[in-house]
Amino acid sequence: MSAEDALKSKFAGDGLAFSQFRDNHRIEVPAAKLFEILAFLKNEQHFDMLAEVTAVDYLEYEGAKDRFGVVYVIVSTKTAERLVIKTFVNDPEPLLPSVYSLWKSADWLEREVYDMFGIRFSGHPDLRRILTPDEFTAYPLRKDYPLKGRGERHNFPVLTRAES
Amino acid sequence: MPFEVSDLAELDAPDKEYLWTLNFGPQHPATHTTLRLVLTLDGETVVNAVPHIGYLHSGFEKLGEHLDFNQYVTIVDRMNYISPLHNEISWHHAVEKLLGIELTPRCKYLRTILAELMRIQDHLLNTGTCALDLGGFTAFLYFFQQRELIYDIVETASGQRFHTSYTRVGGVAFDVNNAWVDKVRSFVKGFAAVHAEVHRLLTRNRIFIERVKGIGYLSAEDCINMGVTGPLARASGVLRDLRKDEPYLAYPDLDFKVVAAKDGDCYARYLVRMQEMVESIKIIEQCIENIPEGPVNVDAGSKAVIPAKPSVYRSIEGLIQHFEVMMPNRGFPTPKEEIYAATESPNGELGYYIVSDGTPRAYRARTRPPSYVHFAVFPHIIKNHQLSDVVAVLGSLNIIAAELDR
Numbered sequence: 001m002s003a004e005d006a007l008k009s010k011f012a013g014d015g016l017a018f019s020q021f022r023d024n025h026r027i028e029v030p031a032a033k034l035f036e037i038l039a040f041l042k043n044e045q046h047f048d049m050l051a052e053v054t055a056v057d058y059l060e061y062e063g064a065k066d067r068f069g070v071v072y073v074i075v076s077t078k079t080a081e082r083l084v085i086k087t088f089v090n091d092p093e094p095l096l097p098s099v100y101s102l103w104k105s106a107d108w109l110e111r112e113v114y115d116m117f118g119i120r121f122s123g124h125p126d127l128r129r130i131l132t133p134d135e136f137t138a139y140p141l142r143k144d145y146p147l148k149g150r151g152e153r154h155n156f157p158v159l160t161r162a163e164s
Numbered sequence: 165m166p167f168e169v170s171d172l173a174e175l176d177a178p179d180k181e182y183l184w185t186l187n188f189g190p191q192h193p194a195t196h197t198t199l200r201l202v203l204t205l206d207g208e209t210v211v212n213a214v215p216h217i218g219y220l221h222s223g224f225e226k227l228g229e230h231l232d233f234n235q236y237v238t239i240v241d242r243m244n245y246i247s248p249l250h251n252e253i254s255w256h257h258a259v260e261k262l263l264g265i266e267l268t269p270r271c272k273y274l275r276t277i278l279a280e281l282m283r284i285q286d287h288l289l290n291t292g293t294c295a296l297d298l299g300g301f302t303a304f305l306y307f308f309q310q311r312e313l314i315y316d317i318v319e320t321a322s323g324q325r326f327h328t329s330y331t332r333v334g335g336v337a338f339d340v341n342n343a344w345v346d347k348v349r350s351f352v353k354g355f356a357a358v359h360a361e362v363h364r365l366l367t368r369n370r371i372f373i374e375r376v377k378g379i380g381y382l383s384a385e386d387c388i389n390m391g392v393t394g395p396l397a398r399a400s401g402v403l404r405d406l407r408k409d410e411p412y413l414a415y416p417d418l419d420f421k422v423v424a425a426k427d428g429d430c431y432a433r434y435l436v437r438m439q440e441m442v443e444s445i446k447i448i449e450q451c452i453e454n455i456p457e458g459p460v461n462v463d464a465g466s467k468a469v470i471p472a473k474p475s476v477y478r479s480i481e482g483l484i485q486h487f488e489v490m491m492p493n494r495g496f497p498t499p500k501e502e503i504y505a506a507t508e509s510p511n512g513e514l515g516y517y518i519v520s521d522g523t524p525r526a527y528r529a530r531t532r533p534p535s536y537v538h539f540a541v542f543p544h545i546i547k548n549h550q551l552s553d554v555v556a557v558l559g560s561l562n563i564i565a566a567e568l569d570r
Contacts, residue, residue, distance in 0.1 A: 021502070022262075024503055051506070140226060141226060
């Protein structure tokens with residue numbers, strides 16, 4: 001039985017949406033069931049590698065209902081299958097369970113999503129900014145953040161030789 | 165375990181006062197690029213390492229949302245600048261998958277040759293500088309001379325030595341000629357001798373082995389759990405290679421082996437990279453003699469493709485299509501879909517997640533950089549090593565900061 005069939009039978013009433021585009025097998029899952037489904041795919045199926053966690057801000061996307069989509073790409077190193085799991089979160093407090101307890105690769109990948117989109121992951125051991133400085137307040141990959149920034153670069157505090 | 169906040173409190177305790185902190189980078193010759201580590205040391209033993217990254221963060225992914233599929237190629241080849249053409253091939257692989265474009269056989273072979281040249285280029289630099297950091301200067305110079313030849317080959321094809329911006333949606337910017345084929349042939353011919361020379365210099369060199377053998381061990385389970393791919397994972401015995409697992413370009417037609425080792429230390433990674441170069445040469449040899457004739461770009465019937473120059477100058481259809489592709493306010497319709505596509509880059513799985521909103525610009529152009537995932541492993545494997553091993557492990561992970569920070 002394929003992993004998708006197993007999910008269909010186990011999470012029958014939970015509103016999972018299955019689709020395929022080119023060779024991507026995609027599953028949209030409700031945020032409340034996300035951790036349970038990923039844990040099932042890892043522990044009872046054979047998806048032992050988390051290749052990618054990323055997010056998309058659908059603020060300006062035509063016909064989108066939710067603000068953020070969070071995408072998990074999981075891989076089976078045994079059968080070379082790939083699944084794209086997607087879930088949606090919304091303002092004002094976008095929050096998802098961290099999958100760090102399942103895959104350690106989620107550590108930095110989730111930190112980057114937090115840094116760039118402001119989506120928090122509960123249960124993450126060290127959810128700090130990673131690419132932008134700690135003092136940074138905005139979430140740069142959100143669609144309401146301008147391409148040129150908001151002047152952070154020009155107002156960056158500079159330490160002179162006399163002060164250091 | 166990667167760094168955890170609780171570790172810090174423990175290390176700050178009064179009875180741990182003998183520990184000292186060393187700042188490594190962001191400007192240090194052995195980091196090669198701009199990355200910073202804060203090491204906590206007990207004598208010369210590393211107790212804890214905290215990476216601080218982001219010094220080269222330049223918002224590439226944000227730029228990807230404002231440039232069209234052809235323009236963004238100039239940005240992606242600045243990510244892993246050790247093998248720039250592979251980023252381009254990977255990016256357009258994802259774009260073509262999104263648009264549903266099937267490449268011409270000639271283009272598939274051409275891109276395969278270039279991708280393998282880039283793999284060699286990347287491994288040359290990595291094994292060369294890995295030895296350089298440990299004091300072996302000669303191998304580095306031998307290998308850099310070979311890199312120079314690859315630059316020449318790439319320059320002949322694209323007109324640029326480094327940031328080539330060579331691929332286009334549905335093909336490449338210019339077709340190659342026989343002079344280029346001869347250059348590749350002569351490179352392949354001369355490479356084996358240099359490769360053997362470096363084998364003699366390093367592989368049984370006692371000083372080199374003492375510095376890399378048993379250093380930076382990573383088990384196969386950890387590799388899988390931490391998302392490690394590419395030569396690092398194969399050096400730990402994870403038989404995963406996207407060229408075999410999810411074949412793309414001309415790889416299904418070709419005969420090559422997946423190189424792997426069991427030991428999972430820096431020495432195994434060095435050996436895997438050395439042998440992968442031999443396999444890449446085998447692939448190039450098979451391709452270069454069998455490049456199919458015919459057009460290199462997909463037929464102009466597809467609206468996404470830049471038409472050939474003669475058709476632009478001599479026919480109204482070609483001119484219109486050129487205008488439609490080039491002008492920023494025109495463009496062509498794209499499927500309103502999302503796709504994840506990955507290729508086996510020299511460093512590991514290089515993936516792109518593209519969200520399209522129906523315009524020829526990506527709504528979201530996410531890069532899955534292998535360096536980023538690999539550097540997260542560093543604090544885990546450096547624990548209980550000596551300070552001098554930091555450069556050996558860092559060298560064997562092949563962290564490219566421009567790709568790490570994007």
